[in-house]
Amino acid sequence: MDWSTLPSLSALRAFEAAARHQSFSAAARELNVTHAAIAQHVRQLEAELSEPLLYRSGRGVATTEAGQQLARQLSEGFSIISEGVDALRQQTNARPLAVSLTPSFAINWLMPRMGGFWQAHPEVTVSLTPNSALIDLRRDGFDMAIRFGDGQWPGLESTLLTRGEFWVVASPTLLSGQTPRTMRDVSHLPWLMENHMLELRRVIEDADLDLSTIDLTVLETNELVISASLAGLGVSVHPRSLVERDVVAGTLTHICSLMREELGYHIVTLPGRDSPNLRIFRKWLMKVAKS
Known part of the structure; x- marks a missing residue:
């Protein structure tokens, strides 16, 4: 034509x-x-x-x-x-809403809450794809991603889902009855960190803890870091949203908090992509995050 x-x-x-x-x-x-x-x-x-x-x-x-x-x-x-x-x-x-997110966020924040979404919106099917790799929403066919960072991703729209509050945590077993209140109080203990969390390194160093002076073990994924922390193998730092359940359950102890308002988990979408199912899921996520 x-x-x-x-x-x-x-x-x-x-x-x-x-x-x-x-x-x-x-x-x-x-x-x-x-x-x-x-x-x-x-x-x-x-x-x-x-x-x-x-x-x-x-x-x-x-x-x-x-x-x-x-x-x-x-x-x-x-x-x-x-x-x-x-x-x-x-x-x-009619097709499932395709969502990419990190395995840690899926396991520790989203999945414990998803039952509420399924109950409230049985008409919306959500396909969750946990992946630590940075995906391309347009090329890989995703409707939404939940990413950790400062929200500045070129060509994408982002909405802050969880605030930039980080908790320093450790197993009660590792602390042996101690009640530390600062990172320096536990600087003599072994530490654990995910290999790819560069933003987290900046948060820790900005809080005046020199990573080169501590006994630090770097693991490949944050799921391994949390698992090792629960096993009493080291102190670790995580977005509050990922470890709050374990602290409430008593399997991890909250030592102190670090704040970086610009960092956190964001809902990320392509400009102009706003299907009814996407609006429903995004609205539910924001409501749950505020509760």
Whole structure:
């Protein structure tokens, strides 16, 4: 199809609406433009086609023979387009909402709460893909990601889900009855850290703990760090959202807190992607995070 030979879509829409309603005013209301805009589009279309399409009839307008033929074909064409778009929207709403997130966030924050979502919204299917790798939402076909960082990812929209509060924790077994209140109080103990959490290194160092002076073991994933911490193998630092359950259960002890407001877990989406299911899940996430 040679699009350069076709009149503007705006002019075609204006003419089709005016012909269907037999009124410039009604067409203007449907398309949310002015009466003058509809009239101008129709005049431009008639000039481009060198053919009269509409003429005044009483208080409205009527189609010429050529106008009636064009209006009928445009109506059929727009109906086909509308049906195609509606079918695709139905497919989008019917398919599972694809969400990428880190394994730690999935295990320690989201999954303990997902039962509430399933109960409240049985009509929405969510497909969770835990992955430590940084995925490309557009290329990899994801509707949403939950990422840790400062929210500054080029070409993406992000909303802070959990605040930048970090808890220094350790197993009660490792602490042996001690009640430390600062990181320096436990600087003599072994420490654990995930290999990829560069932001966390900055948080710790900004709190005046030199990582080069402590007994630090680096593990590949945060799930391993939390598991090792629960086993009493070292002190570790995590976003509050990941270890709060264990602290409440008494399997980890909260030593102190570190604050970095700009860091945290964010809901990340592509600009302009806002399906009904995505809105439902995002609204639920934000509500749960605030509770």
